[in-house]
Amino acid sequence: MNNYVILGGGVAGIACGYFLGRESCTIYEKDEDYGGLCGSRKINDFTFDEGLHLSFAKSSEVRDIFDKPSHFTYNPEPYNYYKGLWIKHPIQNNLYKLPTDEKVKCIKSFLERENSKEDYNNYEEWLYTQYGKYIADKFPKLYTKKYWCDDARNLETKWIQNRMYSPSIDEILKGAMSDNTNDVYYVKEMRYPVRGGHKSFLEPMAKNLDIKLDKKVILIDGKHNYVEFYDGSKVYYENLISSIPLPELIKVLKDVPNEIINASKKLIATSMKTVSVGFNRPNVSDKLWFYIYDENILPARAHSPNLKSSNNAPYGCSSMQFEIYESPYKKIDMTDSNLCEHIKKSMVNMKIADNNDILFIDVKDVQYANIVFYKDIYKNREIVHKYLEKVGIHYIGRFGEWDYLWSDQSFLSGMNMAFKLKNIYK
Numbered sequence: 546m547n548n549y550v551i552l553g554g555g556v557a558g559i560a561c562g563y564f565l566g567r568e569s570c571t572i573y574e575k576d577e578d579y580g581g582l583c584g585s586r587k588i589n590d591f592t593f594d595e596g597l598h599l600s601f602a603k604s605s606e607v608r609d610i611f612d613k614p615s616h617f618t619y620n621p622e623p624y625n626y627y628k629g630l631w632i633k634h635p636i637q638n639n640l641y642k643l644p645t646d647e648k649v650k651c652i653k654s655f656l657e658r659e660n661s662k663e664d665y666n667n668y669e670e671w672l673y674t675q676y677g678k679y680i681a682d683k684f685p686k687l688y689t690k691k692y693w694c695d696d697a698r699n700l701e702t703k704w705i706q707n708r709m710y711s712p713s714i715d716e717i718l719k720g721a722m723s724d725n726t727n728d729v730y731y732v733k734e735m736r737y738p739v740r741g742g743h744k745s746f747l748e749p750m751a752k753n754l755d756i757k758l759d760k761k762v763i764l765i766d767g768k769h770n771y772v773e774f775y776d777g778s779k780v781y782y783e784n785l786i787s788s789i790p791l792p793e794l795i796k797v798l799k800d801v802p803n804e805i806i807n808a809s810k811k812l813i814a815t816s817m818k819t820v821s822v823g824f825n826r827p828n829v830s831d832k833l834w835f836y837i838y839d840e841n842i843l844p845a846r847a848h849s850p851n852l853k854s855s856n857n858a859p860y861g862c863s864s865m866q867f868e869i870y871e872s873p874y875k876k877i878d879m880t881d882s883n884l885c886e887h888i889k890k891s892m893v894n895m896k897i898a899d900n901n902d903i904l905f906i907d908v909k910d911v912q913y914a915n916i917v918f919y920k921d922i923y924k925n926r927e928i929v930h931k932y933l934e935k936v937g938i939h940y941i942g943r944f945g946e947w948d949y950l951w952s953d954q955s956f957l958s959g960m961n962m963a964f965k966l967k968n969i970y971k
């Protein structure tokens with residue numbers, strides 16, 4: 546009998562294991578490496594993460610661990626790509642590069658917006674209230690379709706918090722007349738390991754833990770307290786802690802009532818295809834990351850791993866990674882090789898690189914990327930959580946808590962669960 550069995554070797558599972566202590570727990574991870582979304586991998590001599598990953602952890606518990614590996618520190622300077630223009634982020638504060646006609650439409654519509662609302666029925670209403678119809682329709686609403694894979698009017702608004710900047714008229718006007726604007730991005734400092742990719746942040750915790758890889762959970766028997774894995778093995782537990790996505794957890798859990806299954810099916814997340822590209826020349830892009838608004842270019846976002854750390858690409862080379870999002874409601878109907886061709890063409894159109902620069906191009910599927918905040922999310926999440934509490938399964942992390950958690954928040958979710966369990970079972 547294993548005292549604590551932890552399902553999922555992402556940052557939440559690993560932090561939970563670290564604070565419980567090696568002697569009392571084992572982590573079971575379906576993939577051939579640990580890290581989950583915080584993981585990294587090598588392609589030839591290049592290092593890639595699972596999409597843009599930099600740490601902006603603030604809490605001392607996370608910094609005590611994440612600061613251990615030597616790391617670089619950055620001021621974030623995100624950009625936007627829109628019809629051949631490179632525009633500082635966020636666009637609403639930085640209209641300077643837009644054609645005059647468009648600037649006028651943006652400003653007029655901002656001034657005409659109805660901004661007395663405090664309650665919003667949906668994200669579209671929130672966008673119209675903050676930015677006016679023209680800016681909202683042109684930029685964040687289009688981006689919503691690419692990133693959240695649905696219309697803004699179908700999403701709720703609690704997730705927004707400080708993630709979207711609401712400018713004053715002075716900021717809009719200044720940004721329309723000058724390219725010398727203040728940085729208003731909601732994170733001021735970001736960190737990244739010098740070596741080994743983003744996964745290196747987890748190494749101080751993972752190195753002494755018992756992490757079993759290639760262990761996909763296929764059945765959980767909550768009555769007899771055991772978990773079965775894809776390879777036919779089985780483990781009995783005293784305490785079960787899960788960071789695997791709630792809909793997947795409910796699928797493998799035995800004897801779940803229909804009402805709970807139905808609620809879990811309504812919890813929707815996007816999937817992501819990362820297209821990672823290695824180039825045979827340095828500095829293909831000078832942007833750490835950027836958002837893409839054009840509808841005829843599939844990726845929502847792209848970044849340059851070699852700008853996060855020069856060790857992510859061999860000497861004289863550089864790299865980029867593009868993120869393309871899908872959901873059950875919006876599928877990318879394209880083979881991987883057609884997707885690679887699309888990325889190659891898009892890089893030519895964006896004047897980033899041409900085919901002669903490319904050493905390799907690789908597509909990877911990430912099944913769970915971002916939770917989508919539909920209006921019924923909280924009701925369905927509560928139904929599933931209450932059931933898990935009833936059957937004694939503890940849930941942690943982005944997909945256990947089913948919330949918009951950054952890596953440090955997922956870490957804290959795992960850590961707090963470890964403290965809770967230790968106190969309970971001391």
Ligand SMILES: Cc1cc2nc3c(=O)[nH]c(=O)nc-3n(C[C@H](O)[C@H](O)[C@H](O)COP(=O)(O)OP(=O)(O)OC[C@H]3O[C@@H](n4cnc5c(N)ncnc54)[C@H](O)[C@@H]3O)c2cc1C
Pocket residue numbers: 552553554555556557558573574575576579580581582583595596597598599600601760761762763788789790793817868913914915941942943944945950951952953955
């Ligand atoms: C594209 C992207 C960019 C991001 N960028 C940042 C950033 O810059 N900064 C930041 O702080 N945060 C960022 N985040 C958020 C961050 O990645 C997450 O908060 C964090 O990694 C979630 O960790 P987790 O352990 O909760 O989940 P996961 O990392 O998903 O871990 C869950 C683990 O469970 C495993 N698993 C699933 N099913 C099974 C099964 N049946 N059996 C066994 N194991 C299973 C999975 O393989 C996975 O390893 C980003 C997220 C995305 C999608």
